[in-house]
Amino acid sequence: MDLDFSVEELAFRDEVRQFLADSLPSEMRERMARGDDSNIRDDIQDWQKILHAKGWGAPGWPVEFGGTGWSKTRQYIFENECALADAPAQLAFGIKMVAPVIMRFGSTEQQQRFLPRILAAQDWWCQGYSETGSGSDLASLKMKAERDGDEYVLNGQKVWNTLGQFADWIFCLVRTDATGKPQKGISFLLVDMKSPGISVRPTRLLDGTYEVNEIWFDNVRVSVANRVGEENQGWTYAKFLLGHERTNIAGIGSSKRELLRLKQMAAGVARNGASLLQDPVFANRIAQVEIELRALEITNMRVIFAEASQQAPGPEASLLKIRGTEIMQRISELQVDLLGPGALGFGESGGEGAHTSATYLNLRKLSIYGGSNEIQRNIIAQMILRL
Amino acid sequence: MDFSFTEEQQMLLETTRRFIGERYDFDYRNQVRASAAGWSSEVWSQLAELGLLAVNVPEADGGIGAGPVGTMLVCNAVGEGMLLEPFLSSAVIATQAIATLGSSEQRERWLPGLASGELIAVLAHDEDATRHAPMQVQTVAEANGEGWVLSGRKTLVYHAPAAQLLLVSARLADGTLGLFTVAADSPGLSLQACTTVDEQRAAHVLLDRVAVGADARLGQAGEQGLQQVLDYATAALCAEAFGAMDRILAATIEYSRSRVQFGAPIGSFQALQHRMAEMLMHLEQARSMSYLATAHCTDPDADTRAASLSAAKALMGQAARYIGQNAVQLHGGMGMTDELNVSHYFKRLLAFELRFGTTDDHLEVYRRQL
Numbered sequence: 001m002d003l004d005f006s007v008e009e010l011a012f013r014d015e016v017r018q019f020l021a022d023s024l025p026s027e028m029r030e031r032m033a034r035g036d037d038s039n040i041r042d043d044i045q046d047w048q049k050i051l052h053a054k055g056w057g058a059p060g061w062p063v064e065f066g067g068t069g070w071s072k073t074r075q076y077i078f079e080n081e082c083a084l085a086d087a088p089a090q091l092a093f094g095i096k097m098v099a100p101v102i103m104r105f106g107s108t109e110q111q112q113r114f115l116p117r118i119l120a121a122q123d124w125w126c127q128g129y130s131e132t133g134s135g136s137d138l139a140s141l142k143m144k145a146e147r148d149g150d151e152y153v154l155n156g157q158k159v160w161n162t163l164g165q166f167a168d169w170i171f172c173l174v175r176t177d178a179t180g181k182p183q184k185g186i187s188f189l190l191v192d193m194k195s196p197g198i199s200v201r202p203t204r205l206l207d208g209t210y211e212v213n214e215i216w217f218d219n220v221r222v223s224v225a226n227r228v229g230e231e232n233q234g235w236t237y238a239k240f241l242l243g244h245e246r247t248n249i250a251g252i253g254s255s256k257r258e259l260l261r262l263k264q265m266a267a268g269v270a271r272n273g274a275s276l277l278q279d280p281v282f283a284n285r286i287a288q289v290e291i292e293l294r295a296l297e298i299t300n301m302r303v304i305f306a307e308a309s310q311q312a313p314g315p316e317a318s319l320l321k322i323r324g325t326e327i328m329q330r331i332s333e334l335q336v337d338l339l340g341p342g343a344l345g346f347g348e349s350g351g352e353g354a355h356t357s358a359t360y361l362n363l364r365k366l367s368i369y370g371g372s373n374e375i376q377r378n379i380i381a382q383m384i385l386r387l
Numbered sequence: 388m389d390f391s392f393t394e395e396q397q398m399l400l401e402t403t404r405r406f407i408g409e410r411y412d413f414d415y416r417n418q419v420r421a422s423a424a425g426w427s428s429e430v431w432s433q434l435a436e437l438g439l440l441a442v443n444v445p446e447a448d449g450g451i452g453a454g455p456v457g458t459m460l461v462c463n464a465v466g467e468g469m470l471l472e473p474f475l476s477s478a479v480i481a482t483q484a485i486a487t488l489g490s491s492e493q494r495e496r497w498l499p500g501l502a503s504g505e506l507i508a509v510l511a512h513d514e515d516a517t518r519h520a521p522m523q524v525q526t527v528a529e530a531n532g533e534g535w536v537l538s539g540r541k542t543l544v545y546h547a548p549a550a551q552l553l554l555v556s557a558r559l560a561d562g563t564l565g566l567f568t569v570a571a572d573s574p575g576l577s578l579q580a581c582t583t584v585d586e587q588r589a590a591h592v593l594l595d596r597v598a599v600g601a602d603a604r605l606g607q608a609g610e611q612g613l614q615q616v617l618d619y620a621t622a623a624l625c626a627e628a629f630g631a632m633d634r635i636l637a638a639t640i641e642y643s644r645s646r647v648q649f650g651a652p653i654g655s656f657q658a659l660q661h662r663m664a665e666m667l668m669h670l671e672q673a674r675s676m677s678y679l680a681t682a683h684c685t686d687p688d689a690d691t692r693a694a695s696l697s698a699a700k701a702l703m704g705q706a707a708r709y710i711g712q713n714a715v716q717l718h719g720g721m722g723m724t725d726e727l728n729v730s731h732y733f734k735r736l737l738a739f740e741l742r743f744g745t746t747d748d749h750l751e752v753y754r755r756q757l
Contacts, residue, residue: 001396001456002389003682009388073388263757277757287754291698298675305390319668380667381660385640 003298005077013077020085023050032086035355037209040088041124041166047088048121057119058095060244065103065111066119072304076248083253093162094118094125098171100244101188101237105229114169114190126164128172128191128215129238131157136375138173139182139235143217145174145189152176152189152227154197154220160369161213164200167193170215177232188234190226197221207358208347242371249317249370250300250324255293258331262286265338276338285337289330296323315383318376325366325373336360390678392456399453400460402437407468413728419471425588426471426549434472435504443482444502448494450486455619459626459681466630469728469735471587473507473546475627480620481508484554487615488566488606497552497568508552510616511541511569511592519748521617522610526594528557528565534600537567540593547571547590548580554605555594556613564613566605573597585738586731611689621696621743622677622684625703628739629670629677632710635732636666639714642721642729659717666710673706694756697749704746707736 005013028043030036051057059075061067070078083089090096099118102110117123134141143156154174164170170191177185191198197220202210229237266276266286276282303316335356336343343353343360350357367373381387392400410430419427434440442457444450451457458479465474482501485493485508500506516523526539537557547553553569553576569576575597578590606612640663643654653659676699683695711733715722718729725731740746 001392001678001682003678005388280754283754283757284750287750287757288701290757291702291750291753292672294679294698295672295675295702298679299671301388302390302675305388309391316671319671323668323672374661377661377664378657380664381657384667385654385660385663387640387643387654387660387663 003301005073009073009077012074013081016078016081017085019054019056020081020087023054024085024087025050028088029086032088035359040163043088044091045121045124048090051090052120058099060096061099061103061115061119065099065115072308073301076252076300076304079248080253080256083251084257086257091124091163093127093171094123096244097127097241098125098169098190101171101228101241104240105188105237107225109225110190110228123168124163124166126161126167126170126193128158128161128170130160132159135160136372138238139186141173141175141182141186142178143172143174145176145187145222147176147224148221150224151221152187152224154189154191154217154222156217158215158217159203159212161200161215162211164193164213164215165202165210169193171228173234173238176234183235185232186234186238187231188228188237189222190228191220191222195220195222205362206364207361209358209362211362243317250296250320251328252293252297252300252324255324255327255331258328258335259286259290259293262331262335262338265335269338282334282338285334289327289334292323293327296320296327299323315379318371318379318383321370322367322373322376328366329363332356332360332363392460396453396457396460399439399442399457400464403439403461403464404467406433406437406439407464407470411468411470413731416469416471416731420586424549425582425586426473426546430470431472431504431507434474434478435502439474440478440482440504441502443479443486444498445486448486448498448502450498450502455622455681455684458623459677462623462626463630463633466627466632466735467634469586469631469731473509473549475620475623476509476546477501477507477550479623480510480616481552481554483619484510484566484605484616485568487619488608488612490606492602493568493605506552507546507550508554508568509544509546509550510556510620511544511547511553512556512613512617513542513544514540515542519745521744522564522613524556524558524564526555526557528559528567530560531598534598534603535565535567537569537594537597537599540591542591543581543583543589544592545583545587545589547578547592548588553592555592563609565609566613566616567599567603568605569594569597569599569603573599583738585735587738614689615685617743618684618692618696621700622680624739624743625677625680625699628703628707628736629673631732631735631739632670632673632707635714635729635736636663636670636710638727638729638732639663639666639717642718646719653717662713662717666713669706669709673703673710676702676706690756693752697744697752700744701746701749701753704740704749707739708746711736 056068058067059070059078063069102114131141145152145154170193172189172191173186174189175185176187197218199216201214203212269276271279300320339353339356343357345351345354441450442453442461446452485497514525516525528535528537551571555567555569557565559565575595577593580590583589644652646653679695680699683692686692714729715733721727722729
């Protein structure tokens, strides 16, 4: 048993750090550090191009598709270092979500057409999963795809579509058979966002941002060649995708970065003549979350080690998701509590604290999306505890 | 990064588990618990025969020298079986103290007996004053020319009634702390036997001008040396607690599958499923922290060691409380009885939370180094 990284892994970490120091543009880093999303599309795509030029565009892909072929441990180190350095997070919808599905279940033609463009930041992908009546119960989705010759005709609505306002493509789960079990009649389609009949309507969120959209499909025609895998087998691919979304699901790197920020903030705020970092009540809360983060970091490494020595991500990912999101949310709560009335401002005119309170509001999403934490507990009960 | 164990380490775990599975089931444990001594000398000899009492005796001194990881694995199994024998007290804590702090003469004198199980030794350190401040030792050691004279009162010393040798911490006239080997039958030493909340035997130890020789002082390491022993003990106790947490959760899951109410196993109800999912997360986080405690319990850097152990003990204390309380809750009335193992695990976990620094004590230690 050895909890520390090996000499090779440490050397790799140093290489990543050096690369980040040399190659992450400082304006980009600063925008990320202060939570400035005003240039987010370009920041994400420009950073992707820099990574691609380095050969690091797809940390989780095998070499044959232009990926790095890195081990899970290296991917973990890379993502943590990127988060710690305030690099923009790579857009998961392409690299981590649709790409693994195309690699595993797509045709050679689909692989050649889509994967290089994802890698080179030529296409922006978004996800069409949830519907107004289908959130946690995703398999009940109703958006229709009716066959008409070599095409499907799509009608319906997707919601909670993240950053689709920038998207070139959307991968959708659609209903191709409504007669049997809900899971059996779903297909996985790749849809060009420029197709006639698609309209994107922003959903304003509680923090004032436009991060998610409703997407309406009105007689949108999609070639059958854009279906991944078999008709009515989409649910299988969607479950496969969920397994791949999770390598960094605990968000250890972002939590470490925000915890550091919290401690820096605490050191500069005083109560009863001592900094909040020495304040028994407040520092105790910091200590508590730091301890839990330390434990989760080890738990995360245990899961990676288990995966490396045998299988695909298992239901343990649910544990990482729940605890990881709880920790991120608590750190952001602490940042708000630390500022106190200083976090009352909102929006452009709200001053420095406005970002902190907006982040707190925004991060409530963490325990809701990607399978709510309650759904994750169901998964643990069923898949691990076998109840 | 490597979470695997060597073959030798695996073997220690399996050997201990197999022995407990074959020889130490819940009914047998109840017999031991009800016996006059409260532990079984027969089991003790068998543990010795299996070599398990030698895990903390260095190879150079004729033992196995299994180190923190081997000790952790054996302690996992000891916790699973809720052993009443003085494994942690003698084979881990006292043995480690003598092996790391003792002179070569002291090691030669005591370690063979500890490894063979013929000698049982315990650390007599806790006092009323050390409850939340482990170094506030009031027991004193006066030099008398030929050796030392010890006076004071040690509280709730686990397995003291079974021990022939006590390792007594005491404050010297110059303010330094010493650790002294004291024969249990020394004139002036008396025991007030008691049972602990986790069903182990203990005693308050009264030292009324107990004279020991000049060779009785264990090393010269003072508070630092004692702290090293306490840290090693804490990691081992964490491992024991993990074993108990693992079993009490397993028992709860099993019970929820078989207990039928409203025409369905209660484990099929979501409110209970989510509680058990939460218990599992506490358990896995506790396992990670037990690893952390083990990895750093002999760290030469005292600050890293303290931070790691306090983080581990605090988190595991909270996990133990959550898992223990909810295990009783989910067993309903049956969880309140003496009949099922659940209540016994629950008490073992309570003792874990309170020993070697409470959860709050360790949170406080951790907070101070933020």
